[in-house]
Amino acid sequence: MSGVRLLVGTRKGAFVLTSDGTRDDWNVEGPLFAGWEIYHVNGSPADPDRLYASQSTGWHGQVMQRSDDGGKTWEAVGNEFAYDGVPGTHQWYDGTQHPWEFARVWHLEPSRTDPDTVFAGVEDAAIFRSTDGGKSWQELSGLRDHETGSQWQPGAGGLCLHTIIIHPDDPQRMFVAISAAGAFRTDDGGETWRPINKGLRSRELPDEEREVGHCVHRIAMNPSQPDRLYMQKHWHVMRSDDAGESWQKVSGNLPSDFGFPIAVNANDPDTVYVVPIKSDSEHVPPDAKLRVYRSKTGGDEWEALTNGLPQEHCYVNILRDAMAVDALDPGGVYFGTTGGQVYASPDGGDNWTAIVHDLPPVLSVEAQTLQ
Amino acid sequence: MIRVILPHHLRTLAKVDGEVTLEVPERPSQRTVLDALEARYPVLRGTIRDHGTAKRRDFIRFFACGRDITLDSVDEPLPEQIASGAEPFRVVAAMAGG
Numbered sequence: 106m107s108g109v110r111l112l113v114g115t116r117k118g119a120f121v122l123t124s125d126g127t128r129d130d131w132n133v134e135g136p137l138f139a140g141w142e143i144y145h146v147n148g149s150p151a152d153p154d155r156l157y158a159s160q161s162t163g164w165h166g167q168v169m170q171r172s173d174d175g176g177k178t179w180e181a182v183g184n185e186f187a188y189d190g191v192p193g194t195h196q197w198y199d200g201t202q203h204p205w206e207f208a209r210v211w212h213l214e215p216s217r218t219d220p221d222t223v224f225a226g227v228e229d230a231a232i233f234r235s236t237d238g239g240k241s242w243q244e245l246s247g248l249r250d251h252e253t254g255s256q257w258q259p260g261a262g263g264l265c266l267h268t269i270i271i272h273p274d275d276p277q278r279m280f281v282a283i284s285a286a287g288a289f290r291t292d293d294g295g296e297t298w299r300p301i302n303k304g305l306r307s308r309e310l311p312d313e314e315r316e317v318g319h320c321v322h323r324i325a326m327n328p329s330q331p332d333r334l335y336m337q338k339h340w341h342v343m344r345s346d347d348a349g350e351s352w353q354k355v356s357g358n359l360p361s362d363f364g365f366p367i368a369v370n371a372n373d374p375d376t377v378y379v380v381p382i383k384s385d386s387e388h389v390p391p392d393a394k395l396r397v398y399r400s401k402t403g404g405d406e407w408e409a410l411t412n413g414l415p416q417e418h419c420y421v422n423i424l425r426d427a428m429a430v431d432a433l434d435p436g437g438v439y440f441g442t443t444g445g446q447v448y449a450s451p452d453g454g455d456n457w458t459a460i461v462h463d464l465p466p467v468l469s470v471e472a473q474t475l476q
Numbered sequence: 477m478i479r480v481i482l483p484h485h486l487r488t489l490a491k492v493d494g495e496v497t498l499e500v501p502e503r504p505s506q507r508t509v510l511d512a513l514e515a516r517y518p519v520l521r522g523t524i525r526d527h528g529t530a531k532r533r534d535f536i537r538f539f540a541c542g543r544d545i546t547l548d549s550v551d552e553p554l555p556e557q558i559a560s561g562a563e564p565f566r567v568v569a570a571m572a573g574g
Contacts, residue, residue: 141485163534163535164483164485165489165533166526166533168489168522168523181489184523185522187527
């Protein structure tokens with residue numbers, strides 16, 4: 106029987122939420138790694154019982170964990186993320202140059218075909234790859250060595266590489282996004298990268314055609330249409346229909362086009378979800394109402410989804426890695442909040458229920474569809 | 477035999493209860509004790525000292541015989557009471573964070 110397993114990372118540990126295909130009742134396990142910040146937990150598409158988790162604290166730095174049994178037991182694996190060569194500098198908040206310094210792993214993206222291969226997006230921005238199940242990590246330094254690297258500047262959360270998308274048919278092609286540098290693409294397995302930010306407009310940048318410097322918050326793809334990408338930028342919701350060669354704004358009738366997560370329905374590449382946030386100054390939902398917005402037309406035309414979500418006195422945020430979809434039919438949609446709620450919709454967003462109310466602030470949510 | 481007391485999160489990570497005891501082949505110093513600790517518990521590599529540089533992480537301090545020895549040379553011999561096991565070498569995580 107099919108089911109769903111949610112992998113939830115929080116400020117104080119990880120939680121595993123499981124349900125059968127009805128997605129009515131949920132079993133909650135955790136906290137795993139209690140007291141540690143868990144930026145991300147993700148599972149291998151090739152072996153759903155192979156999980157990877159990014160565990161860190163300010164005291165003890167980065168630890169990486171791996172499970173081979175769906176999260177029942179865990180083993181600490183390699184935690185050395187050494188930049189390739191002499192790391193050089195990037196731009197600091199005040200415009201001066203600042204040495205590249207590893208801080209933490211933000212995002213883990215396992216290979217679609219090999220459980221032992223996994224990519225890690227880190228702060229300060231770089232991408233690493235492990236081909237031995239997380240025991241050792243090697244930087245794909247062609248990204249950080251891009252000629253624009255010295256111009257990359259951290260967003261408020263740091264200079265983080267937070268999004269990694271692997272093309273479903275061509276593993277040589279990957280997309281990454283960095284706050285606040287922008288989106289990049291490789292077509293040779295990570296050897297070389299180029300910015301894919303044409304069409305992005307960031308009013309903080311005087312040069313409208315600037316290649317980098319854009320605060321991309323998240324990119325999402327439905328694998329059935331891999332040339333179509335959706336982006337939640339600092340401000341603006343964007344879409345590309347040509348694998349990032351160009352972008353157009355599809356914010357349409359959203360009450361605010363500032364936000365963090367974006368997700369695409371697993372069954373329909375035209376159906377996309379965002380959670381508008383009032384502004385980059387306040388980071389709370391507009392009108393204190395928690396509303397997911399859904400477009401069934403690839404953007405521009407959006408409808409508010411509110412059934413089961415708080416419509417007064419709501420001041421939570423939803424972080425960039427904290428929204429996910431399952432692959433059942435109808436497709437489930439999930440998100441976690443900084444208030445510790447994890448909401449689930451088993452019907453594509455029409456109705457929502459809080460699976461849990463009082464977790465620590467949620468940093469990330471991934472959904473595994475189990476057969 | 478050297479006795480080492482680890483902070484909570486590192487005891488959890490190393491899967492140990494209470495004190496850790498180590499044989500330190502060389503004259504005990506911060507460096508040789510931590511080298512022996514990391515050799516016994518590889519999972520602790522990078523959590524007390526940075527990989528590569530072996531620089532102490534900012535929110536970690538070391539105590540011996542009631543004295544904060546964090547800023548002493550990493551190669552300075554530890555007190556005889558530590559070397560003999562009469563007193564533990566303490567790795568302390570700063571009281572910080574939320």
